[in-house]
Amino acid sequence: VLESEDLQNSIKPQKVEFHSLNFNNTLQWQPGRAGEAKAAVYFVQYKVYGQSTWQNKEECWGVQDHFCDLTDETADVQEPYYGRVRAASGGVYSDWSLSCRFTPWRETMIGPPTVNVVQSNKSIIVKLQAPRSPYRRKRGSTIPMTNYYDLLYQVFIINNLLDEQHRVLVYEGKDKVVKIEDLRRGVSYCVVAKTYVPTLDRSSAYSSRQCTML
Template structure:
C-alpha cells in the first residue's frame, strides 16, 4: 500500500504543479495597462505586453462592448494584431455613452486571460488640441487663418458625417501689447477671421482656442502670433 500511496501523491503533486505553472503562464502573458486615450475625438485603445514577453511575436485580440450589454464584440481590424494599440473611434462614437474594451494575448501556443479597461466615457476623457493660427497683415487689419487639428470622419448609423458636425467653435483673442489688454474678438465657426481698426505703430498678439459647447470642453490656447502695425 505504501508504494501506491507514494506514487499517487507524486502524481497529484505533479498535476497540481502543472496547473499552477499553466496559470502563471496565463498571468505573465496578460496585457498590461490596458486603457483608452481620447484626443480630438479619436478613441484609441493602448496596452503594454505581458511580463513574460521579450519580443514582438505575440498576437493580440480585442473586444469591446457598450455598458449594459452582455455580449462582447470582436474588433475585426485588431483580431490577431501585433500592434500595441487599436482604433475604436467608430465603435465608441457617442461621447456620453459608457464603454469597455479588453485584450487577450496569444504567444507560442499559450494564451492569457482577458485584460479589461476601466469604464470609459469619451466626454470625461477627451482632450482637444488648440488650433494652429496663421496671420496675414493687410494695411491696418489682420487676416487670421485657423487650422483645425486632425479629426476623424465620424460614423453614425452607417453614414459618414463631416468634421463640421462636431460643432466646434473658434475663439480668437487679441492682446494689445501697449495697453496690456486682452479682448475676445471672434467666436464662431469661420476659419478665416478679419480683425480691423487696429492702432498704427502698435504691437498685437493673437491666440485662439477651440470650444465644444455640447460637451463644455475646450482646448488650451494656441501659441501666440505677434505682429507690429506700421
C-alpha cells in the same frame, strides 16, 4: 501547469486605456511584464456599456501592436463603451484586461482650431476653422467638432518685440473671423488660438503660431 499560469499572468496586458482626440478613439495598452510578452500577440474586443456580448475587433485580432483604432466602433459619442485585451504567447492565453468606461463626448480631447492670418494696415485678420471629427456626412465631408459641442475660440496675440512667451487674450467667442486692431507698424506679431468648451470647462492645446510683420 504552474509555469503556464505564471506565463498567463506575466503576459497579461497592462494599463488598458482609451485615448481620444477629436473622436479619433484608440484603445492602448502596455505589454505584460514577462520577457515572453515581447513575442505576444493581442486580441481586442469592445462593447457598449450594458450589453452582455463582446464584439471582436477583426483588425486587432492576433496583432503585435499595442494599440487598436476603435473610432468606427465608438461612433455614438454619447454612449459609454468598454474595451478589453488579452495576450497570447507560445500557445498560452492571458486573462482579459479591461479598460475603464469610456464615453467619447465626455472624454475626448478637442484639438485647437486651424489659424490663418492676413495683415491689413495696422490690424491682423484672423481666420479660424474648427477641428474636425473623423465622422463623415452623407456627402462625404468630415463633420466639424462644432456639431457636437458649443465651442468658443480663444485668440491670443504675441508681440515679439516685447516677449515671445507672453500671450495676450484678445478675443473669446464664436466668430470665425476676428480682427485685431490698433497694432504697431514695423512690429512682428504672432497669433495662437485654442478651442474652449464651457460645458466641460475644457481647453485644447494652443494652435501652431501664425506670424506676420506689420
